[in-house]
Amino acid sequence: MPTQTEIGARDKVMLTLLLHTGLRLQEFIQLQLKDVDLTARQLTVRQGKGAKDRTLPLSQAIATQVQNYIKQLRPAFLKVPSEALFLSKKGRPFHPTAFREKIYFYAKKAGLHDRRVYPHTFRSTFATLLVRQAGADLTVIKELMGHTNIQTTARYVRVVEAEKRKAVEEVITSSIILSVLDRGIYK
Numbered sequence: 001m002p003t004q005t006e007i008g009a010r011d012k013v014m015l016t017l018l019l020h021t022g023l024r025l026q027e028f029i030q031l032q033l034k035d036v037d038l039t040a041r042q043l044t045v046r047q048g049k050g051a052k053d054r055t056l057p058l059s060q061a062i063a064t065q066v067q068n069y070i071k072q073l074r075p076a077f078l079k080v081p082s083e084a085l086f087l088s089k090k091g092r093p094f095h096p097t098a099f100r101e102k103i104y105f106y107a108k109k110a111g112l113h114d115r116r117v118y119p120h121t122f123r124s125t126f127a128t129l130l131v132r133q134a135g136a137d138l139t140v141i142k143e144l145m146g147h148t149n150i151q152t153t154a155r156y157v158r159v160v161e162a163e164k165r166k167a168v169e170e171v172i173t174s175s176i177i178l179s180v181l182d183r184g185i186y187k
Helices: 004-021 025-029 059-075 097-111 119-132 140-146 150-156 159-183
Strands: 043-047 052-057
Touching: 004 025, 004 043, 004 059, 004 097, 004 119, 004 159, 025 097, 025 119, 052 140, 119 140, 119 150, 140 150
Parallel strands: none
Antiparallel strands: 043 052
C-alpha cells in the first residue's frame, strides 16, 4: 500500500501534468505508459474527443516529474500488471468520479470552499496561460487542446472583463491546489 507521501507526490505529478497539457478528464485517465515518450518529451493522446489522436509537447520539468513518478512512485501503486500511467492506491486506473473527488478534496484543503473546482478548470487554465503568458496563437492552442473548430478554442480565450476575472481566478485556483500538495496535505 502506498504511503501518504507517495500518494501526495503522485497527485502533484498528476495535477501538474493536467495543468500543463490541458487534457480532458477522460483523455487524462486513459493515458498509458506507451503514450509517454520521455526521450522526445511528448505525450500522445489516443482516441481523444472525436476519436482523434494528437501529440503534445512536454517541458523538461514536466518530463522529469513524469519520469520520476514512473521509476520511483508508480511501483508502489502497482498491484497487478497494468499499462495505465496513473494508478489509484488500489492499483487500478482512476475512475472519473474518483479523480474529480480528488480535485475537490485539494480545492477544499486549499480553502476554496465557496466554489467547486473541476478537472476542466485545469484545461481552461492551460488555455489561459498559453495566451496570457506565452502569447500563443489561437491555432496553436486549438491543436494542443484537440479542438476541431477554432470557435471552440476562441471561447476559452475571450478577452472581456468577466473572462479576465475568471481566468485570473482559475490560475489562482490551480496554483492554490498545487501549493496544498507542497504542504503535504494528501488524500
